[in-house]
Amino acid sequence: MEALKWNTPIQLRNLLNEIVSWKSITLSEGEKQFPIKLHAKLQDIMYFQTYPEQLALHETTLRRKLLTALYKHPEATETIVLLSHFDTVNTEEYGTLEPLATQPEELTKILLEHEEELPAEVWDDLQSNEYLFGRGTMDMKMGLVTHIYLLEKAIAEKWKLNLILLTVPDEEVNSAGMRDAVPALLELKEEYKLDFKLFLNSEPVFRQEPLDPTQYLYTGTIGKILAASLFYGKETHAGEPLSGITSPYISSFMTREMEWNELFQETVLGESTPLPVTLQQTDLRLNYSTQTPYRSSALYNIFVMKRTASEVFELFEKVALKAAEKCNQHYLEICKKQRVEPIGKVRVIRYKELEAYAIKKLGNDFVEEVKADIQFNDEWDEREKSLRITDKLMIQCQELAPAIIILFAPPYYPAVNSTGNELVEYCTDYVLQRAGKKYELPMKRAHFFNGICDLSYVNYDGGHAGWSAFEENTPVWGDSYRIPFEGMQELDAPVINIGPFGHDAHKRTERVHIKNAFEEIPALLEDLLLDLVNTWNK
Numbered sequence: 001m002e003a004l005k006w007n008t009p010i011q012l013r014n015l016l017n018e019i020v021s022w023k024s025i026t027l028s029e030g031e032k033q034f035p036i037k038l039h040a041k042l043q044d045i046m047y048f049q050t051y052p053e054q055l056a057l058h059e060t061t062l063r064r065k066l067l068t069a070l071y072k073h074p075e076a077t078e079t080i081v082l083l084s085h086f087d088t089v090n091t092e093e094y095g096t097l098e099p100l101a102t103q104p105e106e107l108t109k110i111l112l113e114h115e116e117e118l119p120a121e122v123w124d125d126l127q128s129n130e131y132l133f134g135r136g137t138m139d140m141k142m143g144l145v146t147h148i149y150l151l152e153k154a155i156a157e158k159w160k161l162n163l164i165l166l167t168v169p170d171e172e173v174n175s176a177g178m179r180d181a182v183p184a185l186l187e188l189k190e191e192y193k194l195d196f197k198l199f200l201n202s203e204p205v206f207r208q209e210p211l212d213p214t215q216y217l218y219t220g221t222i223g224k225i226l227a228a229s230l231f232y233g234k235e236t237h238a239g240e241p242l243s244g245i246t247s248p249y250i251s252s253f254m255t256r257e258m259e260w261n262e263l264f265q266e267t268v269l270g271e272s273t274p275l276p277v278t279l280q281q282t283d284l285r286l287n288y289s290t291q292t293p294y295r296s297s298a299l300y301n302i303f304v305m306k307r308t309a310s311e312v313f314e315l316f317e318k319v320a321l322k323a324a325e326k327c328n329q330h331y332l333e334i335c336k337k338q339r340v341e342p343i344g345k346v347r348v349i350r351y352k353e354l355e356a357y358a359i360k361k362l363g364n365d366f367v368e369e370v371k372a373d374i375q376f377n378d379e380w381d382e383r384e385k386s387l388r389i390t391d392k393l394m395i396q397c398q399e400l401a402p403a404i405i406i407l408f409a410p411p412y413y414p415a416v417n418s419t420g421n422e423l424v425e426y427c428t429d430y431v432l433q434r435a436g437k438k439y440e441l442p443m444k445r446a447h448f449f450n451g452i453c454d455l456s457y458v459n460y461d462g463g464h465a466g467w468s469a470f471e472e473n474t475p476v477w478g479d480s481y482r483i484p485f486e487g488m489q490e491l492d493a494p495v496i497n498i499g500p501f502g503h504d505a506h507k508r509t510e511r512v513h514i515k516n517a518f519e520e521i522p523a524l525l526e527d528l529l530l531d532l533v534n535t536w537n538k
Contacts, residue, residue, distance in 0.1 A: 002046050004156055006149050009518035013132070016104070016145045016517075019086075020136045023102045026087040026172045027062070034086050035067040038167070042069055042148075047155045060169065060180040068184060069165040071155050072192055078536045079162040079194040080529065081185065081493070082147035083201045085171030085178070085454060088136040093508045101508075104134035121211065122509045131502070131511040138502035138512045139451075143202030146500070149522050150529060161533050162194055171454050174382060174411045174481070178454035182487040189491075196491060197532075198423060199458045202499035202521070204512065206451040215441060215516070217431055218449035218497035219424050221456055222273065223304040223415030225470075226383065227316045229254055230284075230390045230405040232398075233294040234343050245331065245402050247296035250346055251281065253327040254404060257319045258300045264315060266305040269419060269447040273303035280383075284391055294401075295394070297387045305415045305448060308466030309408065313350075313473060320348045320406050344402055351390055351407035352472040357400065358393045367393065375479055382410040382481050389475035408474040410481045413456040414467075418494035419447050426535075427496055427528060434527055439520050451505070455495045460488040498525060 006015050024034040039057055042048055048055040054070040091101040097114075100107040111118065111126055111133060118126065125131045144167050151165045166185070168177030188194060205216050231247035231254070260275040267273075277300070284295040302312055324346045335342045358367050370392045374385050386409040394405060418424040428445055435441040449455070460467075467485050471477050500521050502512035 002156055004152055005044065006145070006152055012145055012149060012518045012522065013514075015148065016132075016137065016142055019141050019144065020102050020104055020134050023091075024087050024136070024169075025090050026170055031087050031169050032064050035065045035167070035169070038067055038086070042067075045152060045155060047071065058180065058184045061176040064169045064177065066166070066168040066177045066181050066184070068181075068188065069151060070188060070192065071151055071159075071163045073158065073160050073162055076161050076536075077193060077195040078197050078532075079164060079189075080198045080200055080532075081164045081166055081196060081458070082150060083178075083199055083454060083458070084140055084144040084147055084165075084167045085169065086141065086144060086167050087169045087172050087177075088139065088141075089172050089506050091135050094135075095508075097508075101135045104132045104137055108133045118509065122504070122511075125503070125511060130514055132514055132517075133509065133511040135510060138204045138500065138510050139505035140203050140499065142500045142502075142512050142517045143204065146202050146517075146522050146525060150525060153526060154529070159529065159533050160537050161529070162192070164188060164194075168454060175413070175454055175457065178457045179482070179484060182457060182484040182491065186487055186490055196493040198427070199455060199491075199493055199495045200525070201449075201453060201455050201495065201497040202525075203449060203451060203453050203497050204499045204505065205501045206449070206505065207503070208446065208450065215435075215443045215501050216446045217428065217443055218446050219419045219421075219428060220417030220447050220495065221413075221415065221449040221453050221497065223456060224411075224413045224452055225302050225304060225309060225312055226279070226409045226411070227258075227276075227300045227302055227312070228383070228387060228407050228409040229298050229300075229320065230387060230394065230407070231296050231298070232394050232401040232403045232405065234402055244294065245343060245346075247294050248283070249331075250324075250327055250402060250404060251296055251298055253330075254320060254323040255281065255298060257323040257326075258298075261319060263319065264302050264312070266303075266307060268305040268417070271305075271447050273305055276300050276302045282387075284387070295391055297391075299383060299409060305417070307415075308462055309412060309414075309470035310466055310468055313406075313408070313469040316406055317348060317350065320404050324348050324404055346402045346404060347400070349400060349403050349405045350473055351405060351475060354390065354393055354397065354400070354405055355475075358397055362396055366396075371475070371479060375476070382476050385480065386410070386475045406473070408470050410474065410476065412470055412474075412483060413452055414460060414483075415448070416455050416459060416461075416495055417447060418496065421494040424494045424496055427532075430531060431498060431524060431528055435520075435524055438527070439524060441516070441520050441524075449497050453497070455497065457483070457488055458491050458495060459493060460485050498528075 023030040234244040280299040500517040
């Protein structure tokens with residue numbers, strides 16, 4: 001048997017240190033280079049020298065790549081996909097320690113000299129010598145290391161199942177990597193006659209509340225959608241304020257209705273979504289002027305568990321209509337008091353309706369040219385492009401103002417939940433019992449991973465009606481953003497997330513628990529996969 005390179009806790013720690021040092025911030029050059037480096041590293045496994053076609057890089061957006069590594073047992077069809085992402089958030093918050101942000105051993109040591117900068121809880125963890133600090137140690141390069149461990153072990157011991165290690169870029173921004181991984185997985189499924197049984201992610205444990213010490217496994221992932229509004233008023237000079245109506249005035253009613261609105265909260269299986277909040281509110285003018293602002297925008301974060309995009313949009317429109325009604329009522333009262341004629345009532349318009357109006361007025365070619373011009377601007381992300389397309393169309397249709405134009409902006413993460421699935425329930429019971437008895441590791445099940453993850457794109461339970469509102473009301477849909485809903489339905493396998501324990505993802509104090517990461521979780525997942533092999537091959 002080939003000697004194992006990543007089998008012991010110290011070997012896994014060395015591997016984590018190495019791949020964390022491959023700095024891979026989303027949208028950076030490092031993110032492009034990471035899968036190429038990993039591809040070269042996995043070529044050291046003899047199996048992939050024999051079957052080089054089963055270790056592959058696949059193209060995704062912005063010249064980035066995702067990686068698949070397939071271990072295929074000649075007599076097995078049952079397949080588990082080991083899913084991870086390799087991109088990380090930025091490291092600016094490390095300040096003077098930023099050069100060490102991706103050097104876990106050095107960072108952990110040097111933090112001992114910065115007690116005055118650290119919260120008491122972090123200082124206690126640091127002094128315990130039980131945690132390894134650094135960007136990506138927790139979120140989520142340790143999960144990838146665990147999958148490499150499982151892949152190498154399965155190959156060496158010839159486990160009678162198939163494993164696909166899939167690791168992708170861009171999870172932290174738009175999940176372009178995972179969305180482009182769907183057709184790649186379907187090609188592998190067809191070519192090698194694979195039966196996808198389970199998607200196993202190893203995102204880290206996220207606290208359910210501050211200082212929560214619980215180790216969780218997750219049988220689903222919460223969803224998220226960005227509802228957006230363009231507020232279009234009527235311009236005037238600041239010296240004649242009631243000759244127009246400002247977009248901030250209109251938006252104030254909408255934001256007040258959206259913030260913390262319990263109408264959007266869902267409770268499923270005893271767990272509840274966080275309330276919606278405003279993520280961005282912006283004046284679309286580029287320069288200061290004494291002309292009153294009449295074009296502005298807002299993005300609202302909405303979490304979902306069961307609701308589809310279409311159901312969320314219906315609620316969003318309902319809230320917008322209520323906001324417009326309150327705005328109009330207040331505005332008319334002011335006009336009456338000031339003895340001026342109102343300029344009109346604020347209406348609510350779906351983006352789909354605005355686009356149809358613009359096509360009828362200006363022609364389809366004009367609308368497509370507007371979209372193309374906006375898409376050509378690489379400095380704008382998908383959210384900015386969505387708002388700018390809407391703005392450009394409204395500039396040509398100002399007779400519709402004053403108005404609230406409602407739309408969606410990327411990204412959209414559909415919620416996924418596999419609670420009740422026979423295989424997932426079996427895995428959950430096995431892991432919870434095994435963790436407690438063999439490893440004295442108390443664990444609990446959470447039905448929804450609360451950190452947002454790529455599991456959102458591995459299946460879709462619903463038809464076109466569920467996503468049609470997103471397709472129709474997202475200005476960049478079909479050009480620079482799409483979700484492969486049909487492909488997700490074809491993958492059709494349940495999900496589970498079992499990953500390492502740690503704290504403070506996306507913070508300068510990000511850290512992973514050493515024993516849990518390098519001993520307990522790898523061994524626990526190995527036990528689970530071997531048990532599934534025995535179950536499937538009785």
